Amino acid sequence: xxxxxxxxxxxxxxxxxxxxxxxxxxxxxxxxxxxxxxxxxxxxxxxxxxxxxxxxxxxxxxxxxxxxxxxxxxxxxxxxxxxxxxxxxxxxxxxxxxxxxxxxxxxxxxxxxxxxxxxxxxxxxxxxxxxxxxxxxxxxxxxxxxxxxxxxxxxxxxxxxxxxxxxxxxxxxxxxxxxxxxxxxxxxxxxxxxxxxxxxxxxxxxxxxxxxxxxxxxxxxxxxxxxxxxxxxxxxxxxxxxxxxxxxxxxxxxxxxxxxxxxxxxxxxxxxxxxxxxxxxxxxxxxxxxxxxxxxxxxxxxxx
Numbered sequence: 683x684x685x686x687x688x689x690x691x692x693x694x695x696x697x698x699x700x701x702x703x704x705x706x707x708x709x710x711x712x713x714x715x716x717x718x719x720x721x722x723x724x725x726x727x728x729x730x731x732x733x734x735x736x737x738x739x740x741x742x743x744x745x746x747x748x749x750x751x752x753x754x755x756x757x758x759x760x761x762x763x764x765x766x767x768x769x770x771x772x773x774x775x776x777x778x779x780x781x782x783x784x785x786x787x788x789x790x791x792x793x794x795x796x797x798x799x800x801x802x803x804x805x806x807x808x809x810x811x812x813x814x815x816x817x818x819x820x821x822x823x824x825x826x827x828x829x830x831x832x833x834x835x836x837x838x839x840x841x842x843x844x845x846x847x848x849x850x851x852x853x854x855x856x857x858x859x860x861x862x863x864x865x866x867x868x869x870x871x872x873x874x875x876x877x878x879x880x881x882x883x884x885x886x887x888x889x890x891x892x893x894x895x896x897x898x899x900x901x902x903x904x905x906x907x908x909x910x911x912x913x914x915x916x917x918x919x920x921x922x923x924x925x926x927x928x929x930x931x932x933x934x935x936x937x938x939x940x941x942x943x944x945x946x947x948x949x950x951x952x953x954x955x956x957x958x959x960x961x962x963x964x965x966x967x968x969x970x971x972x973x974x975x976x977x978x979x980x981x982x983x984x985x986x
Contacts, residue, residue, distance in 0.1 A: 692883060715735040735820055750913055752875045758913075759857060759871040764904035767860055769878060769920050771908035775895075778984035783946030787979045788971065790818040790940075790954035790964070791919065794897065795852050796825030797863075800929070800954045803833050807953050812842060819981040821848035821897045821919070824881040826954060827888075844980040845889060847916060848882035854897035855907040862902040863928070874907045878914050895919045895981055901950065919981060921950035924961065929955035936963020940982035941970045948981070 741748065770776065778787055792807070811818055820843050827834045837843050855874055856867035868874045878896055886892045896916040903911075903918065911918045923941045925931075929952040936951070936959050943949050951960050968978075 737783070738803070750915075751778035752872055755875045755910055755913065756870075756872045759874075759906055759910060762857065762871070763834065764857055764905045764906045766905045767856070767902065769901055770825045771903055771905045771918070773908050773912050774903070774918045775981075775985055776867070776921040777922055778946040778948065778979070780946075781984045781986075782979060782984040786945045786976050787984050788943050788945070788976050789948045789979055789981050790816065790847075790925075791821060791897075791921070791981065792818055792951050792960075793821045793848055793897065794823060794826040794830075794954040795833060795848065795952070796827070796829065796954070797852060798858045799823075799852055799899070800952075801826050801829035801954050802954050803830055803915045804953045804956040804958075804961050806956065807964060808837065808843075809970070810961060810965045810968075811814070812840070814968065815842065816978050817842050817844075817848050817980045817983070818978070819844040820897065820953065822881075822885075823844045823848040823852050823899070824850045824884055825852070828883075834888070844982055845885065845893060846895040846897065846919065846981070847878065847881050847885060847893040848897055849899055851877060853877050854900045855903035855911070857896035857904060857910075859967070860902075860904065862900040865900055867902070871910065874910045875914070878911060878916065882914065882916065892916075897950075917985075919948065922947040923949045923951045925951035926958065926960045928952070929958045929960060931959055931963065933959035933962035933966065936960055937966040937970075940964060940967035943967075943971065943976075945976065958982075 712873055760976050776782065778789055822834065822845060838845050853867070854865060854867035855864040855877060857871050857874055859863060859869040860867045868877050877898070882892060892915065894917060897919045901920060908918055923939060923943045926936045931939065940951070940963060951964065
């Protein structure tokens with residue numbers, strides 16, 4: 683069995699999450715109370731325009747992404763029945779390109795989930811990456827951006843980092859309302875559009891260009907939702923190695939899981955839980971990987 687597969691199965695068997703653990707919301711608004719429920723934390727009503735949830739302090743309207751409207755998505759996929767549910771679907775990227783793999787590249791990706799899943803900022807983690815010039819792709823949720831506008835601007839201005847789309851409400855991406863790890867998924871094709879397009883619109887406004895990559899809350903999706911991601915002009919980024927178990931792993935667990943990543947691996951971890959073991963674990967794993975002949979790339983530089 684490949685080591686990346688063993689890593690994933692071991693993480694799942696141990697109850698590890700790919701979505702952020704519920705925990706204190708360290709945003710200026712205070713601390714979280716109650717269980718995570720995306721439909722009760724900033725959810726938009728069915729049929730609302732994507733601009734209503736765009737991740738921008740200004741709230742200005744932005745045209746729908748890639749010229750595709752919500753109505754077109756609902757008409758095309760409203761009656762479609764999904765045939766799969768999980769981390770893999772047609773078009774999901776779970777490894778780097780063969781060229782990058784042959785060169786020993788690894789992509790570190792970090793989710794910032796926002797809302798009940800945590801709007802904190804792991805400055806120690808990004809500080810380490812900057813100090814050692816380790817590139818990474820940052821998947822940011824709209825609520826995390828709204829809670830950390832100045833930090834967002836600093837990260838977006840740093841060419842070491844690539845900014846990607848982690849959704850509007852941090853929902854698993856479903857056309858039938860399926861959930862993952864107790865987090866409610868989108869309920870239909872229209873809500874799938876909203877989850878992708880709301881944050882895409884805000885990121886496009888803030889960055890001056892649309893993001894290339896999308897990852898849903900928990901990284902779960904069905905095959906119909908995967909087609910919608912593609913129609914909206916983004917690529918769904920999965921993972922090879924679950925690096926921090928939804929920000930639940932100790933530093934030693936993170937070091938062990940990330941340090942075992944092979945060439946071509948996409949590592950998933952989190953940057954919104956500064957009280958966890960992610961930063962220390964990454965700081966311990968990176969030198970080991972470099973000594974083993976690995977190097978690090980952003981997703982755009984590793985998937986073509």
